[in-house]
Amino acid sequence: MLNFLRLSSLADVSEMLWADGPVSALIAGGTDLLVRPERLASARILIDISNLTELGGIGVTPDGDLRIGAAVTHQEIADDDTVRRHAHLLAQACAQVGSVQIRNRGTLGGNLANASPAGDSIPALLCLEARVALVARERGRAVPINEFFVGPAKTVMQVDELIESVRIPLRRGRWVSFFEKAGQRKGMCCSKASVAFLAQRHGDRRLTGVRVALGAVAPTAIRVPAAEAALEGQVLTLERARAAAEACREAARAIDDIRSTRDYRREAVSALLLQGLLPLYDRMRALARPRRRSRRRR
Amino acid sequence: MSLTIHFTLNGSPVVFEVEPEERLVHTLRERAGLTGTKLGCGIGECGACSVLLDGKLVPSCLVLSAQADGHEVTTIEGLSKNGLSDLQRAFVEEGAVQCGYCTPGMVMAGEAVLRRYQRPTTRQIRAGIAGNLCRCTGYAKIVSAIRKTARRRAHRRSGR
Ligand SMILES: Cc1cc2nc3c(=O)[nH]c(=O)nc-3n(C[C@H](O)[C@H](O)[C@H](O)COP(=O)(O)OP(=O)(O)OC[C@H]3O[C@@H](n4cnc5c(N)ncnc54)[C@H](O)[C@@H]3O)c2cc1C
Ligand code: FES
Ligand code: FES
Numbered sequence: 001m002l003n004f005l006r007l008s009s010l011a012d013v014s015e016m017l018w019a020d021g022p023v024s025a026l027i028a029g030g031t032d033l034l035v036r037p038e039r040l041a042s043a044r045i046l047i048d049i050s051n052l053t054e055l056g057g058i059g060v061t062p063d064g065d066l067r068i069g070a071a072v073t074h075q076e077i078a079d080d081d082t083v084r085r086h087a088h089l090l091a092q093a094c095a096q097v098g099s100v101q102i103r104n105r106g107t108l109g110g111n112l113a114n115a116s117p118a119g120d121s122i123p124a125l126l127c128l129e130a131r132v133a134l135v136a137r138e139r140g141r142a143v144p145i146n147e148f149f150v151g152p153a154k155t156v157m158q159v160d161e162l163i164e165s166v167r168i169p170l171r172r173g174r175w176v177s178f179f180e181k182a183g184q185r186k187g188m189c190c191s192k193a194s195v196a197f198l199a200q201r202h203g204d205r206r207l208t209g210v211r212v213a214l215g216a217v218a219p220t221a222i223r224v225p226a227a228e229a230a231l232e233g234q235v236l237t238l239e240r241a242r243a244a245a246e247a248c249r250e251a252a253r254a255i256d257d258i259r260s261t262r263d264y265r266r267e268a269v270s271a272l273l274l275q276g277l278l279p280l281y282d283r284m285r286a287l288a289r290p291r292r293r294s295r296r297r298r
Numbered sequence: 299m300s301l302t303i304h305f306t307l308n309g310s311p312v313v314f315e316v317e318p319e320e321r322l323v324h325t326l327r328e329r330a331g332l333t334g335t336k337l338g339c340g341i342g343e344c345g346a347c348s349v350l351l352d353g354k355l356v357p358s359c360l361v362l363s364a365q366a367d368g369h370e371v372t373t374i375e376g377l378s379k380n381g382l383s384d385l386q387r388a389f390v391e392e393g394a395v396q397c398g399y400c401t402p403g404m405v406m407a408g409e410a411v412l413r414r415y416q417r418p419t420t421r422q423i424r425a426g427i428a429g430n431l432c433r434c435t436g437y438a439k440i441v442s443a444i445r446k447t448a449r450r451r452a453h454r455r456s457g458r
Contacts, residue, residue: 004301004318004364027362034321034360035341046318048365075354099429100410101357102342 003045010054010135013047013162018137020045021159028055028071029105031098032114055109055164058082065131065167070109074121075100077108087168089177089198093124096181109163112148115155116190118216122149123196124179126223127211130168136161149220174201178276181215182268191216193268195248197276205235205284212244212273217252217265224251227273236284241277245270303367307332308376316363323347323358325366326373334374334402338431345430348403349373355410357429374402377409384450385409388443396434404430408444416455418448 007013017024025043027033028050033040049055055071058080066086068077077083078095097103097111097120111121112132122145131142137160145166148155157163181194194215199207212227226247230240249270252262300315307330314329321340326332326349338346340359347358350372377383382390385408395401404427411418411426418426423444424437432440 002318003299004362006364006367027365030360030362030365031342031357034362040319046362048362050365098342099345100355100407100426101345101348101429104351104354104356105360 002040002043004048005045006048006051008052010052010164013049013052014135014137014160016045016047017160017162026113026162028107028110029073031102031106032110049109049162050107060086060170061167064170066170067133068108068166068168070112070163070165071107073104074098074106074108074111075103078103086170087124087128088175089124089127089179089196090121090168092177093120093179093196096120096179108166112163112166113155113157115149115151115153115220117152117218117220118190118192118194119221120179120181120191120194120215122221123194123213123215125166125168126213126221127177127196127198128168129211130166133164133167134161135164140164142167146223151219171200175199175209176201176207176280178280180272180276182272193217193252193265193272195269195272195276197273199231201284205288206233207231207236208233212248214248214252214269217269222251224248226251236277236281238281241274241281244277245273248273301364301367303364305366305368306370308372308379314363318362318364320363321359322349322351322361322363322366322371325363326358326371332373332375336399336402338399338403343429343431344400344403345407345427346400346403348406348430350406350410353413355407374405377405383409385412385443385447388447388450389440392439392443392446394435394439394443400430400432400434404432404440408440408447411444412448412451416448417452418444420445 024045024047026047026049050071056069058068061067074094074097078091083091108121111119125145130145132148133142177198179196181191183191196213199210210228210231212224213221215221224247227244230243230247234240249266252266252269300317303316304313314325316325323337326335336346338344342357342360348355349358352370385405389395407427407430411423415422423441
């Protein structure tokens with residue numbers, strides 16, 4: 001017999017999880033939980049956290065982090081000016097989750113707790129070096145995103161813990177970023193492969209702080225240090241873009257599964273990185289050009 | 299164990315007894331008798347069940363009825379209280395309806411686009427209906443119907 005509970009405070013939810021963690025399931029947007037009959041069947045209590053104000057909101061904390069509440073939806077993130085200013089890459093990734101309908105329901109917390117290797121927010125959060133703020137009855141902790149996932153559908157969360165928010169350190173300077181994914185259909189679950197890219201752009205066109213992360217090509221999303229090294233501290237050239245793409249192909253430890261094959265995924269991540277880097281290459285050259293031209297005219 | 303839920307349905311307050319695992323699409327069709335909203339895939343992929351929840355387009359097959367408690371739901375019936383809406387008329391004029399199964403969800407998605415953007419681009423329209431499958435029309439006429447309605451509403455707003 002299933003029970004549905006809507007609790008009015010985080011403290012009550014924590015209390016409930018502490019007492020009944022193993023038989024209860026949290027539900028936020030429900031876009032993962034409600035398409036998994038087996039998860040629903042094993043739950044005796046559904047706890048609705050979609051209306052908890054403590055899990056909502058987007059803002060900057062006193063210690064200089066961007067805080068995004070766990071129950072904030074993908075669409076709210078994609079549309080939010082504060083996110084677009086400080087963590088544009090995350091807005092880019094969330095804007096590509098599912099369809100409008102899914103983005104209006106699906107939450108950031110649900111995407112992380114679900115821990116799919118193909119969760120689209122994850123490569124973006126890896127690049128942004130986010131932390132996942134967890135709360136339990138009498139304790140809280142912040143786990144760096146690269147330590148949060150243990151394997152497909154597995155995280156470091158204990159049965160009595162829940163995600164309160166995601167914290168992203170604010171950055172100075174000008175940053176460029178993109179999120180590219182390949183899937184069967186826009187508006188359909190699960191990327192077959194995805195690439196997130198973040199770098200600081202300097203006046204002399206060099207890129208520093210380069211971060212490259214891949215989704216859906218390993219048991220959890222991964223960073224690709226070799227691809228980052230190929231671009232770090234350099235002016236973007238086609239040669240270097242190709243080297244980074246090759247590094248992504250090498251890093252993809254994908255397996256054949258129901259959604260795609262290993263070979264396709266290795267090709268896809270390399271092509272997706274190029275697909276994002278080529279417009280960036282053009283843009284960076286265009287940024288450099290006008291100055292030269294105006295000098296000539298004078 | 300059933301629950302009592304209260305919400306606003308197409309502008310009027312309603313009360314239903316629902317099961318904890320019951321989906322909003324079921325409550326709308328079976329308890330409220332509003333069969334305009336269709337059930338297609340039941341897993342969020344086809345958009346046939348789309349309704350507005352607090353003004354936002356959602357798949358009613360993936361919303362628990364209990365989660366709608368205290369909120370505001372608009373269905374296709376709510377858009378056509380005084381006969382066909384302008385968007386529905388444009389669907390008819392453009393030939394954007396064939397078997398019609400996707401149509402209520404498509405109209406809801408189109409309405410959500412028109413509420414979000416006063417002058418939507420073709421790209422914005424296509425993105426707005428990307429979650430809605432149509433196996434008959436080929437989409438082009440649906441896009442034209444939404445675009446036509448955007449133009450008409452813009453005219454009306456500017457008082458011409
Ligand atoms: C048609 C369709 C298309 C989709 N497309 C994509 C896509 O393109 N990219 C993508 O990444 N995902 C996609 N998804 C998956 C899903 O929409 C996302 O993972 C979404 O972010 C899940 O959030 P939710 O709030 O709906 O999760 P829910 O279903 O509410 O919860 C999922 C799991 O997380 C747990 N949980 C939720 N919130 C918390 C919390 N705060 N703390 C601890 N545990 C929590 C729940 O107990 C549950 O086990 C798609 C799903 C569907 C049905
Ligand atoms: S029936 Fe809800 S999306 Fe298909
Ligand atoms: S008209 Fe038949 S599915 Fe769209």
